[in-house]
Amino acid sequence: MLEIRPVAGYEELEGCYDLWDAVFPDGRAFFQERLAYDRTYHLETTWVAVMDGVLAAAQQIFPYRARYRDVVVTVGGVGNVATLPSFRHRGLAQALLGRQMAWMRAERFDVGLLFTGIPDFYRQLGWHSVTLGVELKLPRSRVFAADSSRDPTIDIRPADLDGEDLVALLDLYQRDNATRPWTRIRDLDYWTDLKRWTHQERLQVWLACAQSEFIAYLIVRPRTSTPAALVECGLRPGYDPSLSGPLGALLRKLWTLVELGDELPAALPANHPLIGAGVQVRPHPGAMATVFHSQSILEASAARVTRENYRGLEADLACRLFVDPEPGFLWPLDHF
Numbered sequence: 001m002l003e004i005r006p007v008a009g010y011e012e013l014e015g016c017y018d019l020w021d022a023v024f025p026d027g028r029a030f031f032q033e034r035l036a037y038d039r040t041y042h043l044e045t046t047w048v049a050v051m052d053g054v055l056a057a058a059q060q061i062f063p064y065r066a067r068y069r070d071v072v073v074t075v076g077g078v079g080n081v082a083t084l085p086s087f088r089h090r091g092l093a094q095a096l097l098g099r100q101m102a103w104m105r106a107e108r109f110d111v112g113l114l115f116t117g118i119p120d121f122y123r124q125l126g127w128h129s130v131t132l133g134v135e136l137k138l139p140r141s142r143v144f145a146a147d148s149s150r151d152p153t154i155d156i157r158p159a160d161l162d163g164e165d166l167v168a169l170l171d172l173y174q175r176d177n178a179t180r181p182w183t184r185i186r187d188l189d190y191w192t193d194l195k196r197w198t199h200q201e202r203l204q205v206w207l208a209c210a211q212s213e214f215i216a217y218l219i220v221r222p223r224t225s226t227p228a229a230l231v232e233c234g235l236r237p238g239y240d241p242s243l244s245g246p247l248g249a250l251l252r253k254l255w256t257l258v259e260l261g262d263e264l265p266a267a268l269p270a271n272h273p274l275i276g277a278g279v280q281v282r283p284h285p286g287a288m289a290t291v292f293h294s295q296s297i298l299e300a301s302a303a304r305v306t307r308e309n310y311r312g313l314e315a316d317l318a319c320r321l322f323v324d325p326e327p328g329f330l331w332p333l334d335h336f
C-alpha cells in the first residue's frame with residue numbers, strides 16, 4: 001500500500017533525515033539543521049511516500065517570498081528530492097512531486113523553483129530550465145590588480161549577528177536587491193536565524209563601514225573540506241560596484257585575513273560588475289521553474305504582454321520571467 005502525504009510528526013521527520021543522509025553526500029546534520037534553524041519551518045512542507053509501512057521517498061518544499069517588479073511573489077523552492085535505491089523506478093518521486101505541486105497550487109504559491117542536475121526528470125512534470133545568474137571564479141591576482149588607489153578608507157569587521165548589525169545587514173540587502181527580480185524578501189528573523197550558521201563557522205559575514213556608515217558586506221563560506229566560496233555580497237547603492245570600489249576593497253582586505261585560495265568561486269547576478277573580473281564565467285546551471293498562478297506575475301508584466309506574444313508568454317512564462325526585465329537572481333544563501 002502506498003501513502004503520499006506530509007510527514008505525520010517530528011518522529012517521522014527524523015526518518016526523513018535518515019533517508020536524505022542515505023541518498024545524498026551532505027550528511028544528516030546538514031538536512032536536520034537546515035530545517036531546525038529555520039523558524040518558519042512547518043511540518044506540512046515535508047512530504048513522504050510510505051510504501052507498505054516503509055518510508056521510501058521524501059521531498060522538501062522551502063517556501064519564501066520574492067520580488068518580481070513591483071509585486072511580491074510566493075515561491076515554493078523544491079529540494080531534497082530522494083527515493084531510497086531499493087524503491088526507485090516505481091514512480092514514487094514523480095508521484096510525490098506531483099502531489100506537492102498540487103498542494104502548492106492549492107495554497108496559492110505563484111511559482112516553483114528548484115536546482116537540479118537531472119532536468120529531464122522534472123521536465124516530465126512541467127518544469128522549465130531558467131537562467132538564474134552566473135557562476136564564476138574570482139582570481140586573487142585580478143582582485144589585487146584592480147586600481148585600489150581610490151579605495152575608500154573602510155573599517156572591516158565580522159558582523160555581530162547578536163546585536164545591532166542585524167538591522168544594518170537587513171537594510172543593505174534590501175536596498176541592494178530592491179530592483180533585482182526573484183531575490184528573496186528577507187526579514188529580521190531571517191538574519192537572526194543565520195547566526196546559528198555563523199556561530200558554527202560555517203559562514204562568515206563581514207561588514208565594511210566608512211565614516212560610521214555601513215556600505216558593503218560579504219558572506220563567505222570558509223575553507224573546510226570544500227574550497228572557500230563567496231556566497232553573497234551587498235553594496236549600498238550609489239557606491240562604485242566594481243573592484244575599484246568598496247566591494248573590491250573589502251575583498252582585498254578579506255583575502256589577507258581569511259584563507260580564500262587563488263580563485264574564489266562565486267555566483268552573481270548576470271549584470272553584476274564584479275563579473276568582469278571573473279574567469280570560467282558560465283550561466284548558473286540547473287535552475288528550473290514552473291508557474292502555478294500567473295495572475296500577479298502577468299499584472300506586473302502587463303506592459304510587455306501584447307496580443308502577439310500572449311500565447312508564447314503563456315506557454316513558457318517561467319523561462320521568460322527569469323531573464324526579463326532585469327536578469328533574475330537568487331543568492332546562493334537562499335538555494336535549496
Ligand SMILES: CC(C)(COP(=O)(O)OP(=O)(O)OC[C@H]1O[C@@H](n2cnc3c(N)ncnc32)[C@H](O)[C@@H]1OP(=O)(O)O)[C@@H](O)C(=O)NCCC(=O)NCCS
Binds near residue numbers: 057087094118120
Ligand atoms: C532522482 C530520484 C529521486 C528518482 O526517484 P524515483 O522514485 O526512482 O523516480 P520515479 O520512479 O518517479 O521516476 C523515474 C523516472 O525519472 C527519470 N529519472 C530518474 N532518475 C533520473 C536521472 N538521474 N536522470 C534523468 N532522468 C531520471 C526517468 O525518466 C525515470 O524513468 P524510468 O524509471 O523509466 O527510468 C532518485 O533516483 C534519487 O533519489 N536519486 C538520488 C538523489 C537525486 O539525484 N535527487 C534529485 C536531486 S535534484
